[in-house]
Amino acid sequence: MGMSNFLQQLANGISLGSLYALLAIGYTMVYGILRLINFAHGDIFMVGTYIAFYSMTSFLLPWWLSFLIAMILTCIFGIIVEKAAYKPLRNSPRISVMISAIGASFLIENLAIVLFGGRPKAFPIPDMFNKVVKIGNVSIVSVNFYIPIITGILLLILLYVVNNTKTGMAMRAVSKDYEAARLMGIDVNKIVSFTFGIGSVLAAMGGIMWGLKFPNLVPLMGLMPGLKCFIAAVVGGIGDIRGAVLGGFILGLGEIMIVAFLPSLTGYRDAFAFILLIVILLLKPAGLMGKNLTEKV
């Protein structure tokens, strides 16, 4: 296990971590505002990837246009999911909303199996993402550079929107206190839609880059990443965007490093996230960046 191998794995880990971070942000923002685990988020990610796939292979559009279309359509799709499955239950007990979220996820998955077919599809990779870059004796596929860069740019835009615009301020207000925000004249439904829209755009971009890195599309591809990214959001401290990014990177790097340095545990790779989750929940239930709140009677 030399230095070059380590650097190669590090690059892999960082790009996987970036993808997890992008998805985790969607979970954390929705949870921050609605206190709801958006189980369908992983499926929105899958839908985004399939839209990009079909616009490249069936409509033969250039890749950048396909990615743009995928982001726009996925954004609309995410908002529709919210309006159809979550909005009618705004005042219901949390268990009902959660079951509705699981149901929505289940419905999207099954629709995808019927519409897209259950057989795996190969995501076409534009040449620029598939070059092998050699630095010294470390060879890294170029997509591993693009993923963190694109993620970084998206993150900066997101943080700007959340911290410096009026809509962002309204988002923060709703997540602090839903009722009070409404009383202050904030159109909560609009903010919720906006949040779902942003989360879905990030999920679509995450899905496309996921396709570039792991070009194997199946209708259930969003299930595992979805669960793991929710865990990443919890580990970082749910409701906190920086926490979600941190959690995503811990998870991505952790998974890659386990496989790289403890090959005998490769089969347990998928369990890593869940073990991490349980350890964090027991030691620091509010997550790494979260604040501990005591329950008021």
Add this chain to the structure above:
Amino acid sequence: MKDKRKILTIISLILFVILLFIMNRTFDSYEIRILNLCGIYVVLGLSLNLINGFTGLFSLGHAGFMAIGAYTSAIFTMSPELKQMNYYLKPIIPIFKNIQLPFLPSLLIAGLMAGLIGFLIAAPVLRLKDDYLAIATLGFSEIIRVVFTNTQSLTNGALGLKGLPKYTNVWWSWGMAIGTVIFMVLLIKGSYGRALMAIREDEIAAEAMGIDLFRHKIISFTIGSFLAGVGGALLAHLLGTIDPLMFRFLLTFNILLIVVLGGIGSITGTVISAVVVTVLMEFLRVLDGTMDLGFIRISGIPGMRMVVFSALLMFVILFYQRGIMGTKEFTWDWILNRKKKYTQIKG
């Protein structure tokens, strides 16, 4: 009056057993299989309803406990020759190599094993609430599945176990189902059940009334896991084949669906919806195959069944949240009072 109801219960039980006997004689093997599935889903639905519906702990870990039950009983019921055949890549751990037990003890061990694991998991996890509890239990069931995929010499890994003796028949599945219903009714009517429901309604108030929250939650979770293990074992010996992929989140979701449709916190509702959902799932199979309507042939779309099924579920959640029964239960008073009303009107 009370005796009258007891007699009615016993009479209807006897009638039901006779009905089972007739069905067992007249149904073909496919129909009997569905009948068995109904019974098993009654057990599984009730066990999840005990945790989710009556105690208000949102657990999503049922598939994991079923996996434990299924694998435990499979290891004990397989004959040594069958074990040798199944574990051809890596031999089974020597202690289990020559063990073979009849179905009943295996079933019990399966339940106890699932209950034990449930108990061990409950202690740390039940400190969490709501969504966190849901995700943590889901996490545990995934961990169990990943472990089972990797412990080749215990579970045969991803290859699964094939050719298990098909012990589960109508008497086993419905015997367990009836037993579980009786147990649940006694539990819910007793002081434990009332304590559990108090916890569901308001934890802080329940604690103030002197209910030991942690202990009751653990009891409920452990009993639920025990029953899930038994259900899993019954399922394994009905299907004859098990592998780790069977026990994915989807399985938990199916059971959750039964609980939600029946009404979260209703024994009667769960029993009705377990039967309805199982039969409906089979009925919807028509959608996957080609339909011949005489003048027109509709070629089925594989997977359409599940789409219709999940759409149906969304419809129920969005527009009919209480499910079939809400939190109500069937009592003989319904029938007796209606009769009384009828005679009053007549008289």
